[in-house]
Amino acid sequence: MVQNYVRRGARGTAVVGAGLAGVTAARTLADHGLDVVVFEKSRGPGGRMARRSYGAHQFDFGAQYFTVRDPRTRERLPRWIRDGVVAEWPLRLASLRLDGQRPQGLSGLELLQPSEPRFVATPGMTALCKHVANGLELRRRRRVVGLDRTDAGWMVISEATTNGEHSTDEMRVDGPFQHLVLALPAEQAAQLLDLAPDLRSHAAAVCHQPCWAVMLGVAEPLDLPFDGAFVDAGPLRWVARDSSKPGRPSAESWVLHAGPEWSSAHFDDDPADVCRALIETFEHVAGRSTGDPGRFRDKDATELAAGRPPVAAHRWRYSMADDPLDGGSLWDEQLRLGLCGDWCAGSRVEGAFLSGLSIATAILTAVRRSDAP
Ligand SMILES: Cc1cc2nc3c(=O)[nH]c(=O)nc-3n(C[C@H](O)[C@H](O)[C@H](O)COP(=O)(O)OP(=O)(O)OC[C@H]3O[C@@H](n4cnc5c(N)ncnc54)[C@H](O)[C@@H]3O)c2cc1C
Secondary structure, eight states: EEEEEEOEEEEEEEEESSSSSHHHHHHHHHHHTTOOOOOOOOSOOOTOOOOOTTTEEEEEOOOOBBBBOSHHHHHHHHHHHHHTEEEOEEEEEEEEEESSOOTTTTTTTEEEOOOSEEEESSSSSSSHHHEEEEEEEEEETEEEEEEEEEEEEEEEEEEEESSSEEEEEEEEEEESSEEEOOOSSSHHHHHOTTOEEEEEEEEEHHHHHOOOEEEEOOOSOOOOSSSSSEEETTTTTEEEGGGGGGOOOOEEEEEEOOOOOHHHTTEEEEHHHHHHHHHHHHHHHOOOOOOOOOTTTTTTTTTTOTTTTEEEEEESSSOOOOOOOSOEEEETTTTTTTSSSGGTTTHHHHHHHHHHHHHHOOOHHHHHHHHHO
């Protein structure tokens, strides 16, 4: 049921999604004097640059780090570092593979020389999005469920959410907005694009891979010669000692990521079973015990017991795009509707940033054109 009708100036821009792409687009437009409102279904900015804390342990359970390859990101990086929200992760990198079936004590380990610097947001990956979003008008816990187009502009229909997933029936309509940007994973954008079949077909062609992530607290630091490793063993593809990142609490905290094929095949598994599969594989390839094995064998393994290091799993429906576009963003001048997100610019954190810049540039160009005498 629609309860409120909020009218805004017709020059405004609505941005749906407060991941790095959305907040970068909104920030750029706001810095150029445009009126911007951001809608986000979760309780704050960040999206897949996600952080969670359990007691003294802290985990980046989505994006692990980012690389800087484009001149526009290289230009922005010193400012982020100066502002204290980004730091280089002096990562001891390795690759780990399964070498036979027996516990192997690191016989499949190869230490790698990082080919380029890796950066992280501090004190957690979410911090960069929060920093960029600072001062923006952000409608938190609003899931956009529909869009309408009137003569005056775009109307945004949203419902309240309690934790990003479960909706209540409190609906509202905001608008009209002159411009609309969807800064969402392609699949989620496609669901909102009934009024823009061309854009919808571009979004529908891109597919994000699922990823199971396990957050593993350990009582004593693991004696391992690496802090992050690409893994080729059973379900595992990546492990990282999050507590080795700059600005993190010292409590030993590991993040384990499953590969896309395994995550897809085990998408509906019990989180306790996922914890067991990933942790047992990690212990096997690393040749180390991470604690009492009974703690993740119970059905309620992800309910965290007081006084014990945490073990928890998170299922990402969308992690990285399989076949990303490389144009930066998609903009329909006639509809004044744009799409951005990592999948529009080669995927990953840097792609999300560049995509946000790209859609903001398209809108600023359109505004200047319509303002021209
Ligand atoms: C497990 C995992 C590991 C990764 N590792 C790395 C890595 O090491 N390095 C790297 O560079 N990248 C990595 N990535 C990818 C990186 O996280 C993304 O590329 C980047 O964060 C995407 O930003 P975005 O703004 O495009 O999208 P998102 O961060 O997904 O932002 C979209 C936002 O829209 C919101 N939203 C969705 N639907 C609605 C709706 N209907 N209404 C309102 N709001 C909505 C979401 O809550 C979210 O906040 C990883 C991702 C995952 C999941």
